[in-house]
Amino acid sequence: MKITQDLVQGALFSIIGLVALVMALQFPLGTPNRMGPGFFPVVISALLLLTGIAILMRGRLGKSEVIAMSRWWPIAIVTVAIIVFGFLLDKLGLPVSVLLLCIGAGTASITFALNWKAVAGAVAFSAACGLLFVTLLGLPIPLVGSWLQVLAVR
Template sequence: MQIKSQKTFFSGIMFTCVGAAFALGASNYNVGSAARMGPGYFPLIVGVLLALLGLVVIATAFTGQAAGGDPVGKIAWKPLGLIIGANLLFGILLAGLRSIGLPAMGLILAIYALVIVASMAGANFSMKLSLVLATVLAIGSYLTFIVGLKLQFQVWPTFITG
């Protein structure tokens, strides 16, 4: 058998691996039954369904109509690093790193840092548009999580709030 679409094949591999990982992770929790579901029931079902979907996608890679084989392109390391780095930076700024003496900077600054760093991954970076997007996301997050859901976490850095 010949793979007719590499992109489809590797997408199916990714789905299958992520689904299997979720299903395995869910096995550490009490699964229960359909009538009395435990905390591992939903992740197990989602993981199994995702793995099955991945197998279907892999099968279509062998039967697809792509004559050239849709080769997988090279990995875009810079955007990948910026997106992952933006998420790590968000977590560090939101929670702080007490082991090195970095206090939590709060939700608002963490959102601005996330949006600006992640926006640099795109081909057309605009600081003005990034700041507009960050402002909209910060206001929306504040209204949703702090006002609406009444979650208790730091919104501003301690040097601003005292």
């Protein structure tokens, strides 16, 4: 079986739509006149699931490009960088975690060079994320994580 773009995209949309639909059905739907908290997520996830099924059918009936299996390493690097970000967010805080995410994911590019420009850009983006998400939007994400608080106390 050839792995085509339509197969991957359709499967991704279908899986995300199905999982979101199962999660959304846990909330009350209400009626179209008096929508409950689950109404909009159910509609959107059902549409995503239907779109995924349509893409899968198009890939089966039509001709879709086969995905070349030569560049999996960058996908793995970015995936690991995102997972590490998730694990380190509470331990290091948002700015440091975003900094590591930017530099880690950047290494997936063949043109990436760890120089002062890359570090300065990552630092600026990290500071902007901390300002925007924590300070301005008030999201409950620590700016200084538990590991860094322990170091600051000593």
